[in-house]
Amino acid sequence: MRSDWMRECAMETDNHTVSSNSGAIALGPVGRIPPGEGRCFKIGARQAAVFRQRDGAVFALQARCPHQGGPLADGLIGAGAVVCPLHGRRFRLSDGAGVDNELAARSYPVEVRGATIFIRGLEQP
Amino acid sequence: MMAENMINGGKEKLVVIGTGMAAGRAVEEITNRAPGRFEIAMYGAEPHTIYNRILLSEVLAGTKSPESVFLYSTQWFERRGVTLASGARVEAIDRAQKTIALEGGGQASYNKLIIATGSLPMVPPIENINTPGVFVFRTINDCQLIAAYARRCRRAAVVGGGLLGIEAARGLLEHGLEITVVEVMPYPMAQQLDPESGAMLARRLESIGLKFLFEKATQRVLGSGRVRGLRFKDDTAIDTDMVVISCGIRPNVRLAVDAGLAVERGIVCDDRLLTSDPDIYSVGECVEHRGRTYGLVAPLFEQARVLADHITGANPEAAYGGSRISTRLKVMGVDLVSVGDAREGPGAVVTRYAEPHRGVYKKLVVRGGKLAGAILLGEVDCAAAVIAAYENDAAAPPRHADLLFGAGGGADTADALPMEAAVCTCHQVSKRVVVERIAAGCKLPQLCAETRAGTGCGGCRPQLEALIAKYGGAGRDPAADYYVKSVPLAKPELIAEIRRRGLRSVSAVIRELGGGLDDPASKPGLASLLRTVWRDRYEDERDARFINDRVHANIQNDGTFSVVPRIYGGVTSPGQLRRIAEVAEKYGVRMVKITGGQRIDLLGVKREDLPAVWRDLGMPSGHAYTKALRTCKTCVGQEFCRYGVGDSTALGIAIERRFQGVETPHKMKLAVSGCARNCAESTVKDVGVVAVPGGWQIHVGGAAGLRVRAADLLATVSTQEEALTIIGRFIQYYRENARYAERSPAFVERIGIQRLRALLIEDCEGQAQRLDREIQAEIENYRDPWTEGRQPHDPMQFRGEVQA
Numbered sequence: 001m002r003s004d005w006m007r008e009c010a011m012e013t014d015n016h017t018v019s020s021n022s023g024a025i026a027l028g029p030v031g032r033i034p035p036g037e038g039r040c041f042k043i044g045a046r047q048a049a050v051f052r053q054r055d056g057a058v059f060a061l062q063a064r065c066p067h068q069g070g071p072l073a074d075g076l077i078g079a080g081a082v083v084c085p086l087h088g089r090r091f092r093l094s095d096g097a098g099v100d101n102e103l104a105a106r107s108y109p110v111e112v113r114g115a116t117i118f119i120r121g122l123e124q125p
Numbered sequence: 126m127m128a129e130n131m132i133n134g135g136k137e138k139l140v141v142i143g144t145g146m147a148a149g150r151a152v153e154e155i156t157n158r159a160p161g162r163f164e165i166a167m168y169g170a171e172p173h174t175i176y177n178r179i180l181l182s183e184v185l186a187g188t189k190s191p192e193s194v195f196l197y198s199t200q201w202f203e204r205r206g207v208t209l210a211s212g213a214r215v216e217a218i219d220r221a222q223k224t225i226a227l228e229g230g231g232q233a234s235y236n237k238l239i240i241a242t243g244s245l246p247m248v249p250p251i252e253n254i255n256t257p258g259v260f261v262f263r264t265i266n267d268c269q270l271i272a273a274y275a276r277r278c279r280r281a282a283v284v285g286g287g288l289l290g291i292e293a294a295r296g297l298l299e300h301g302l303e304i305t306v307v308e309v310m311p312y313p314m315a316q317q318l319d320p321e322s323g324a325m326l327a328r329r330l331e332s333i334g335l336k337f338l339f340e341k342a343t344q345r346v347l348g349s350g351r352v353r354g355l356r357f358k359d360d361t362a363i364d365t366d367m368v369v370i371s372c373g374i375r376p377n378v379r380l381a382v383d384a385g386l387a388v389e390r391g392i393v394c395d396d397r398l399l400t401s402d403p404d405i406y407s408v409g410e411c412v413e414h415r416g417r418t419y420g421l422v423a424p425l426f427e428q429a430r431v432l433a434d435h436i437t438g439a440n441p442e443a444a445y446g447g448s449r450i451s452t453r454l455k456v457m458g459v460d461l462v463s464v465g466d467a468r469e470g471p472g473a474v475v476t477r478y479a480e481p482h483r484g485v486y487k488k489l490v491v492r493g494g495k496l497a498g499a500i501l502l503g504e505v506d507c508a509a510a511v512i513a514a515y516e517n518d519a520a521a522p523p524r525h526a527d528l529l530f531g532a533g534g535g536a537d538t539a540d541a542l543p544m545e546a547a548v549c550t551c552h553q554v555s556k557r558v559v560v561e562r563i564a565a566g567c568k569l570p571q572l573c574a575e576t577r578a579g580t581g582c583g584g585c586r587p588q589l590e591a592l593i594a595k596y597g598g599a600g601r602d603p604a605a606d607y608y609v610k611s612v613p614l615a616k617p618e619l620i621a622e623i624r625r626r627g628l629r630s631v632s633a634v635i636r637e638l639g640g641g642l643d644d645p646a647s648k649p650g651l652a653s654l655l656r657t658v659w660r661d662r663y664e665d666e667r668d669a670r671f672i673n674d675r676v677h678a679n680i681q682n683d684g685t686f687s688v689v690p691r692i693y694g695g696v697t698s699p700g701q702l703r704r705i706a707e708v709a710e711k712y713g714v715r716m717v718k719i720t721g722g723q724r725i726d727l728l729g730v731k732r733e734d735l736p737a738v739w740r741d742l743g744m745p746s747g748h749a750y751t752k753a754l755r756t757c758k759t760c761v762g763q764e765f766c767r768y769g770v771g772d773s774t775a776l777g778i779a780i781e782r783r784f785q786g787v788e789t790p791h792k793m794k795l796a797v798s799g800c801a802r803n804c805a806e807s808t809v810k811d812v813g814v815v816a817v818p819g820g821w822q823i824h825v826g827g828a829a830g831l832r833v834r835a836a837d838l839l840a841t842v843s844t845q846e847e848a849l850t851i852i853g854r855f856i857q858y859y860r861e862n863a864r865y866a867e868r869s870p871a872f873v874e875r876i877g878i879q880r881l882r883a884l885l886i887e888d889c890e891g892q893a894q895r896l897d898r899e900i901q902a903e904i905e906n907y908r909d910p911w912t913e914g915r916q917p918h919d920p921m922q923f924r925g926e927v928q929a
Contacts, residue, residue: 027929034919036668037675043929054632054643054668071684074672074925078645085672085680090645 027117030058038073038082046122048108049073051082051093059093060110060119066103136164139436140225140233142215142380143241144169146178147409147425149196151239154433156205162437165207166233168225170214173265174199179422179551179582185268185296194265218384220402237404237436240381240392244374244410244420249284251370252345258352258367262293263374271369275300278366282306282355284343285372286313288454293371294335295457299835301808305336305363307343307355317452317463321479322486322502329459329484329503334838338363376411376418391418396444398432408432415447422551422581424448451512451550453505453582458879459484460505464515466490467498476525483883487529491521496528509588513546548588551581559589563596608865609651611635611644616654616864623658630664631655649674650865653752656788657860660906667918676923677910678735679750681728684925685715686735688727689749690742691785694759694777694797695723701744708741722756722794724749732925736914745785745909752866753788754795754856757781758806762799762816771816773799776845780814783849786907787856787900790863790872795852808836811869812852817841821848825855825881826873834870837878840886854885854893857900 027041030052038051040063047063049072061082065072070086077083081090081099089101096105109120139155141148144167152165169175176194183189202209214228218238226232246261248254258278260271275281275297283294286308294304306313312323313330327337341361346368347354356362376391387393387401391413398406398414408428410420419425427448434443451464467490469475476489485503489496489511496514501507507529514521514528522528542548544557554576562572572589573579579586606615612634614622619638628634631651635643648669656663667675678686692701705725709717715729724747730738739746748755757780760766762773777797784795796805797814807813809829813836815822820843827836839855842848858881863872873881883889885896917923 025929028927032921032924032927034667034921036666039921039924040926041929042926047926068682069684070682071680071925074680074684076645076648076671077668078643078648081645083645086682088646 024118024120025122027119029115030112030117031115032117033058036077038075038077040071040073041119043122048119048122049082050110050117050119051077053077053093056112058110058112058117060108061091061093061096062106065089065091066098066105067101072105137162137236138234139163139165139237139239140235141165141167141239141241142218142225143167143239143243143409143411144171144173144175144209144211145241145243145409146175146196146422147243147429148239148241149175150426150429151241151408151432152205152207153197154429155437156207158433158439159437161206163237165205166210167207168210168213168215168227168233170212171264171266172212174209174211176265177581181262181265181268182292182296184265185262185271185293186299187272188299191265191269215380218380218405220384220405223404235404237406239432239436240400240405240407240411241409242377242380242411245377246370247373247375248370249343249372251284251343254346254370256346256348256352257350258348259346260367260369262289262369262371268296271297271367272300274367275302278302280305280365281367281369282363282365283369283371284355285370286310286337286339287316287371287373288314288456289371289373290369291330291456293369294330297369298334298457301835303336304334305338305365307338307341307357307363309340309342311339313337314456314461317461317467318500318502319467319469319488321477322488322500325479325481325484325486326456326459326461326502330457332838333457335457374410374420376413378411381407381411389413389416396431396446397435398428398445399435406432406436414445417447419448419450421450421452423553424450426552449516449518451515453508453512453550453585458877459503460501461503462499462501462505462508462511464500464511465496465498467500473497474525476529478526478529482887484879489521489525489528491525494520496521499528509542509546509548512550513542516550517543517546548592549576549578549581549585551585552577554578556592559592560596563593567593568597569593608654609644609647611642611647612639612651614638616862619654620658620861623655629655629659629662631666631669633664653788653790653865660903665918667922673750676732676735677746677750677913678730678732683729685729685731687749688730688735688738688742689720689724689747690744691747691756691781692724692744693781694757694774696759696774696778697725704742704744708738711741712738720749720756721758722749723758724756732923735923736917739911739914746911748786748910751788752791753786754781754784754793757795757797758810759797760799760804762797766799768802769799769816770818771797771799771821772845773797773805773814773816776814776821776848777805779845779849780852783904784853784856786909787860787903789856789860791866791868793856793859793869809833810836812836812855814848814852819843821845823848823851823855826870826878828868828870832870837873837881839878839881850897851885853900853904854896855881857896857903858885858892861896861899 025043033039033052036054038049041048041050048060049063050060052058065084067089070084074085075082081092083090090099091105096107098104111118175196177196180194215225216228217226224232224234246263280303281297283290283306286306294306297304312320313327342358343355344358345356352368354362354364378388378392381392382388392407392411394407394412394414400407409425431443431445434440454461472492474491478487488500490498499511511528542556545555547553548556548559579589608616608619631648634651649671652669672680712734714727718726720726757777759773759777763769793811795812796807796810798805798807799816807815808824809827813824822841823839824836825839828834840851
């Protein structure tokens with residue numbers, strides 16, 4: 001699974017634009033996200049909240065909180081979860097599952113190659 | 126009659142007249158001993174279920190709802206097969222027919238009857254007493270009437286300076302009234318205190334805001350149509366808008382008298398609580414036993430137990446021998462313990478200890494080698510030992526002072542109590558019972574529910590907590606004291622460890638003290654603490670901050686931000702207004718809103734636009750997004766207002782300039798009012814200043830949010846400079862000692878205003894100078910966070926959305 005994904009990434013021709021017919025997208029340098037924070041990335045009409053833990057691990061969830069649409073990328077992260085800044089709902093970074101709540105955020109496979117972040121599976125809105 | 130009994134499966138009918146605490150307790154004790162034995166019906170004149178009358182002053186104050194003082198749930202009555210008829214006044218007892226008649230018709234038959242009619246307010250003969258605006262203070266209904274009427278009043282007089290009168294005054298103070306307590310004796314609470322301690326208590330209560338008129342007998346209520354004043358027998362008079370009569374109680378014996386039972390001052394009962402009719406018992410404040418009546422819960426509960434033992438046959442030998450009275454009270458924040466009879470006189474050996482500057486007074490009276498009475502005022506750490514010595518009728522120690530200070534010189538606590546002594550004197554719960562339940566794993570709420578300890582006056586809860594701490598072992602949840610959830614240390618220990626290990630960043634604290642668990646909810650609290658501890662040497666990790674503190678603006682429900690520039694003291698200028706208007710148009714601000722804190726809020730600003738908005742405004746941050754000093758609201762004051770006695774705008778601006786940006790455990794809202802009319806609403810602010818002739822009053826711990834709380838008076842000072850010093854000292858003490866996100870009302874209540882005055886004004890621990898230095902250093906370290914608009918902390922700081 002993982003090696004397939006790497007191969008797809010290797011097919012990228014331009015780090016900063018949409019590429020690859022499987023939908024893997026380069027989001028740019030990982031330095032765009034300060035350590036321990038998240039940022040909302042927009043790719044055309046599509047968007048995702050991408051997080052970079054202090055240990056270097058990177059995760060991506062749907063941009064808007066499933067509760068009331070809060071900007072998840074602006075949430076505090078820690079203990080493997082993000083806390084929505086509007087009403088404090090928590091979601092696991094690895095799979096978007098709600099922590100102490102019944103909601104769930106979509107998660108997207110994301111990887112850093114070199115110093116570039118790649119995301120897959122973003123649907124057209 | 127007999128036929129009816131048969132229909133009910135032969136169950137005996139027990140009718141209880143009264144739904145007070147004694148009636149409730151008697152029924153509880155009876156159904157504990159013999160569940161299902163009686164068919165029980167309770168009749169009460171009051172429209173409520175049984176409630177805790179001890180807490181009425183809190184209902185009057187509005188700090189407790191009537192429902193929150195109810196003692197038993199509907200299910201409780203159902204489960205025990207008890208019918209409760211509220212609002213059903215019993216008119217008469219027919220002993221021959223064994224029936225009771227209800228007001229407005231209806232009757233019920235009984236096999237056994239319990240009269241628990243309690244007491245009525247004692248109303249002295251005062252002329253014109255039926256004038257509207259005169260109240261008694263006895264029931265929930267009285268509280269509601271008083272509170273509703275108080276809304277239209279500025280001044281209230283309380284007639285009676287005993288325990289009940291002080292309680293009523295305490296409740297009324299919360300309504301913002303000027304209270305005058307009128308007392309016949311030369312000092313308050315003459316039943317419990319002696320002249321010296323009485324004078325001391327009066328001074329303490331005066332400093333909180335009560336006025337006293339002593340040695341005044343009320344002759345006449347002035348005013349027609351509504352109360353205008355009171356005239357006294359010495360021909361002096363006062364103006365007042367309402368009057369609360371609280372001169373004590375008298376047993377409510379009318380039904381018993383009409384029924385031909387033996388009645389003296391109360392309904393005469395023997396040691397089994399039987400009246401002169403062998404089928405009629407009595408319990409509570411209406412009872413006279415061996416020539417004495419009682420008005421406190423502990424004796425009534427003792428009576429209820431004996432009555433239950435006897436009526437159910439559980440223990441026919443049970444006998445009530447009278448009660449030894451000790452009370453433990455908190456009178457407007459002042460602790461008071463009164464034990465037995467502390468009057469002096471022939472044969473009394475008196476030991477007295479006084480520290481008037483702290484309001485502490487202790488007195489022991491020993492008669493015949495045994496403790497006969499005691500007064501403890503202001504400091505009651507030895508109360509457990511004193512009460513135990515009295516109730517056990519034990520020989521006093523050779524050195525009487527050992528009772529006050531412990532033989533070893535150490536402070537006495539529940540620890541020193543013998544196992545059989547009562548920890549909870551209201552419900553007579555022994556230390557042994559409490560310790561057994563703690564050992565079985567009970568924490569405080571469960572302990573109180575199971576043993577009833579702490580559910581009367583609540584005064585023994587500190588002792589219960591101390592016993593839980595000692596005997597609870599793993600039973601107690603230590604996390605309750607942690608500063609933040611993920612680091613298992615209370616604030617003082619956490620600060621000490623941070624200093625000792627030189628931990629300057631949130632991730633360092635989490636790694637070294639938190640076992641590496643980076644709980645996101647704990648990070649902002651740690652960041653706040655580290656900034657307070659290290660100031661400019663703090664290693665600032667921005668990801669530990671809440672989004673508002675990363676971008677210095679307040680996030681809104683659509684992900685945009687609000688911008689509130691600082692407008693010192695709410696005083697702005699045409700130039701500022703013009704710039705604000707231009708910015709609002711240029712950046713498409715969706716709403717321009719005047720805030721409650723006398724500033725202007727620009728709502729709907731995009732994260733990317735924040736630096737340009739700040740640059741164009743050219744005004745500093747108003748910190749409307751963070752846990753820090755927010756704003757200082759002012760009224761116009763002396764400069765223009767014809768009533769102003771102080772320059773409130775000048776002081777407000779000075780406060781805001783001095784303390785702007787000082788981070789605090791939670792947000793702080795301040796205000797300065799130029800006169801007692803208090804137009805800036807200073808008394809519901811975290812810190813509120815009110816100008817008085819010749820100076821300023823500084824109030825702390827007020828709130829008008831989810832909860833409304835009037836601030837406590839910390840100090841009255843004469844100059845602006847002194848006001849700034851005291852405010853700074855309070856803010857620094859709050860910074861160092863409050864839990865994260867603990868707002869000032871909770872903090873002030875937790876520490877206590879007396880203690881805060883002692884620490885910050887009297888400087889009892891010599892901390893004042895250090896606190897002043899610390900806050901000064903913090904002020905000098907101030908930097909407007911909006912300067913980061915020009916020099917971002919990192920290039921991505923104001924980038925909310927990133928184009929891939």
